[in-house]
Amino acid sequence: xxxxxxxxxxxxxxxxxxxxxxxxxxxxxxxxxxxxxxxxxxxxxxxxxxxxxxxxxxxxxxxxxxxxxxxxxxxxxxxxxxxxxxxxxxxxxxxxxxxxxxxxxxxxxxxxxxxxxxxxxxxxxxxxxxxxxxxxxxxxxxxxxxxxxxxxxxxxxxxxxxxxxxxxxxxxxxxxxxxxxxxxxxxxxxxxxxxxxxxxx
Amino acid sequence: xxxxxxxxxxxxxxxxxxxxxxxxxxxxxxxxxxxxxxxxxxxxxxxxxxxxxxxxxxxxxxxxxxxxxxxxxxxxxxxxxxxxxxxxxxxxxxxxxxxxxxxxxxxxxxxxxxxxxxxxxxxxxxxxxxxxxxxxxxxxxxxxxxxxxxxxxxxxxxxxxxxxxxxxxxxxxxxxxxxxxxxxxxxxxxxxxxxxxxxxxxxxxxxxxxxxxxxxxxxxxxxxxxxxxxxxxxxxxxxxxxxxxxxxxxxxxxxxxxxxxxxxxxxxxxxxxxxxxxxxxxxxxxxxxxxxxxxxxxxxxxxxxxxxxxxxxxxxxxxxxxxxxxxxxxxxxxxxxxxxxxxxxxxxxxxxxxxxxxxx
Numbered sequence: 001x002x003x004x005x006x007x008x009x010x011x012x013x014x015x016x017x018x019x020x021x022x023x024x025x026x027x028x029x030x031x032x033x034x035x036x037x038x039x040x041x042x043x044x045x046x047x048x049x050x051x052x053x054x055x056x057x058x059x060x061x062x063x064x065x066x067x068x069x070x071x072x073x074x075x076x077x078x079x080x081x082x083x084x085x086x087x088x089x090x091x092x093x094x095x096x097x098x099x100x101x102x103x104x105x106x107x108x109x110x111x112x113x114x115x116x117x118x119x120x121x122x123x124x125x126x127x128x129x130x131x132x133x134x135x136x137x138x139x140x141x142x143x144x145x146x147x148x149x150x151x152x153x154x155x156x157x158x159x160x161x162x163x164x165x166x167x168x169x170x171x172x173x174x175x176x177x178x179x180x181x182x183x184x185x186x187x188x189x190x191x192x193x194x195x196x197x198x199x200x201x
Numbered sequence: 202x203x204x205x206x207x208x209x210x211x212x213x214x215x216x217x218x219x220x221x222x223x224x225x226x227x228x229x230x231x232x233x234x235x236x237x238x239x240x241x242x243x244x245x246x247x248x249x250x251x252x253x254x255x256x257x258x259x260x261x262x263x264x265x266x267x268x269x270x271x272x273x274x275x276x277x278x279x280x281x282x283x284x285x286x287x288x289x290x291x292x293x294x295x296x297x298x299x300x301x302x303x304x305x306x307x308x309x310x311x312x313x314x315x316x317x318x319x320x321x322x323x324x325x326x327x328x329x330x331x332x333x334x335x336x337x338x339x340x341x342x343x344x345x346x347x348x349x350x351x352x353x354x355x356x357x358x359x360x361x362x363x364x365x366x367x368x369x370x371x372x373x374x375x376x377x378x379x380x381x382x383x384x385x386x387x388x389x390x391x392x393x394x395x396x397x398x399x400x401x402x403x404x405x406x407x408x409x410x411x412x413x414x415x416x417x418x419x420x421x422x423x424x425x426x427x428x429x430x431x432x433x434x435x436x437x438x439x440x441x442x443x444x445x446x447x448x449x450x451x452x453x454x455x456x457x458x459x460x461x462x463x464x465x466x467x468x469x470x471x472x473x474x475x476x477x478x479x480x481x482x483x484x485x486x487x488x489x490x491x492x493x494x495x496x497x498x499x500x501x502x503x504x505x506x507x508x509x510x511x512x513x514x515x516x517x518x519x520x521x522x523x524x525x526x527x528x529x530x531x532x533x534x535x536x537x538x539x540x541x542x543x544x545x546x547x548x549x550x551x552x553x554x555x556x557x558x559x560x561x
Contacts, residue, residue, distance in 0.1 A: 026283075028283075028286070028339060029286075032286070032336070035332070051316070051317065051318050052318055052321070055318050055321035055322055055324075055325050056321070058325035058328070058329070059321065059324055059325045059328055059365075062325075062328070062329060063325060063328025063329060063331075063358075063361065064328070064358060064361075067331055067332075067335070067354055067358055068358075070332075070335060070354075071335075071351065071354055071355075074335075074339050074347075074351070075351070130317045130318075130377075130378070131317065131318065132317075132318065132321075132378055175522065177523075177526065
């Protein structure tokens with residue numbers, strides 16, 4: 001009973017806020033609704049008993065990724081009236097994607113309804129084994145190489161992003177911390193003997 | 202709340218749970234009133250001033266007078282502000298600051314929710330804290346708050362990374378994400394506390410220091426209070442806030458500092474255990490042990506808060522690029538190495554012996 005109420009509340013808020021992400025006029029509001037969607041998805045994970053995944057979703061997506069989204073969207077000066085102009089011209093393509101997704105979802109649900117899921121579907125956790133432990137066991141044994149590969153891909157992407165934005169410019173002042181710290185009094189201070197009435201000229 | 206419902210039935214169990222939550226909230230708010238005063242008194246003492254000393258004996262009621270002042274004033278919302286987000290931001294900060302306390306065990310057995318992923322929950326909630334600030338900064342529709350909000354977002358996201366790695370070193374040594382397990386893993390004298398346990402002290406004591414500094418940055422405390430650096434940004438993201446919304450920001454901020462003190466306490470300094478032995482070694486009856494445990498926990502909390510206050514009083518503010526440099530170029534690699542060392546230690550020598558006793 002309580003679970004059903006929780007599910008319907010979380011699910012409906014998730015769907016409504018997902019709709020608000022695309023329909024909100026203000027881009028910052030869009031991102032805030034996106035965060036609400038993530039949050040409700042995390043709640044759904046908790047209902048499924050996957051509290052570790054829920055926390056990861058909050059930490060990674062809400063705590064880091066969405067902050068960067070918000071960061072960028074706040075600083076961009078987007079003219080939304082102009083952007084909304086060609087909204088309808090994307091309709092055929094968007095509609096096509098939507099129909100394909102709907103078809104796939106129907107296919108999956110009907111396949112599971114009629115012939116059941118695959119036989120090695122996850123069973124309930126044995127007593128005393130936590131979520132995190134279970135995921136860790138699978139991730140670092142069966143899927144070790146894929147896991148490391150994913151990490152490598154992210155690493156390369158990060159280096160790529162840095163390389164793309166790094167540019168060397170001449171003639172600008174740069175700070176070198178070791179130089180600043182290693183500076184002695186002799187290099188930093190120069191004593192001048194100023195005669196009265198003459199100045200340093 | 203689950204065990205309470207099992208014990209008292211659905212209706213009374215629910216209300217018992219609500220009562221527990223209210224009790225902890227009232228305890229926190231009252232502590233906060235005196236912690237705020239303590240902060241100001243410490244700061245004053247360092248500067249050879251007297252600090253607040255007018256309201257009540259020794260100025261003890263100063264915080265309550267401030268509270269009334271904030272509540273009774275008018276809320277000013279700037280004309281160009283985004284009203285909903287403007288009001289939402291302090292509420293988010295305030296709510297999240299309290300939400301994090303749901304998993305903090307303040308004495309043996311005294312915890313609202315004993316989650317299996319407690320430490321991750323804490324991490325998740327504290328990583329959400331940035332939204333209140335960034336939303337407040339943006340919704341004010343003014344340059345200083347906006348710059349303050351952006352600075353703060355960058356700062357908090359950066360230091361979360363090192364805090365995360367430091368948490369992992371502790372988790373690897375304990376082998377559990379449950380906060381009560383983490384405290385019970387330190388059962389025993391001061392030599393069992395994570396910060397001082399032999400031989401991991403070489404890794405964990407530096408981690409304690411780094412966690413403390415990262416906590417300063419994460420809570421926007423001086424010397425890392427750049428989001429509200431008054432010499433550059435007036436008051437940062439709080440410029441446009443007045444009366445109650447400002448109060449909510451303030452309470453949220455101080456509650457986060459208190460939470461960080463509690464986290465240092467739980468992760469490194471043995472939680473509710475005494476320096477010379479576990480809390481049970483006092484030989485108190487069963488009903489009194491949690492009370493004594495709470496007293497120990499609370500005393501350690503105040504000591505940690507004293508450290509925070511002293512840092513605020515004596516350390517000059519950092520420059521922003523220096524702050525970022527410390528976070529990304531020093532803390533991140535160091536804590537990453539520490540994770541590797543701690544994991545290597547556990548892999549080759551097993552967990553420190555006590556884990557077998559407390560884990561069960």
